[in-house]
Amino acid sequence: MYRLLLDAFGPQHWWPAETAEEVLFGAILTQNTAWKNVEQAIAALKAAGMLNFRRIAAYDVNSLAELIRPARFMNLKARALLAFASFFGSRYGYSIQRMQCAPADRLREELLGVYRIGPETADSMLLYALAKPVFVIDAYTKRIMSRHGFLSLGHSYDDFQRFFMAHLPADVALYNEFHALLVRAGNCVCKPTPLCDRCPLRKLEHGG
DNA sequence: GACCAGGCACATC
């Protein structure tokens, strides 16, 4: 699957961000939201000089919500960003490097304890901001994997994650690219659920 | 104008 997707689409250059801190913002802002909308919110934060957790920690919730309005669920996400800023500041002194020193499994538990950080957001942060070998599962990944008969949709997030990690080497670059390619495939016009004759994954049909 | 995005928390049974 990985090779088919990579051959068809090429490297996706994820995560689309200039800094690790920007990845952390994006991970929260993109929850159930098209990336195009998130880009606008990040641009607004950048323009206001607020793409910085130390800065927003002392910022007003409503003003923050206004800035990220294009990213949908503005009030929830404003509170989520503040909750993360509080955690990031008190636990790691706003230092990505200090956070990176912690083992992945402990970090994951800590992240899951932060308001509105669930498994996908936590894993996106771990893989794309902190370079921890953790496979990210999202709606596209579940859909595509179930469509091709690997694991049915009824399985949990952790089931899907275990499936990938049990069958692949713990490689940050591989996890990065594979997940990005799955999202790319999910965004394909043919929406691979009904496979079009041009889908790179059609070769998997009938045990290919 | 409908439909849907790279989820999550919380209520209810």
Add this chain to the structure above:
DNA sequence: GATGTGCATGGT
């Protein structure tokens, strides 16, 4: 534990 619902924008 399973299932349902609110959140409340902008692109296609």
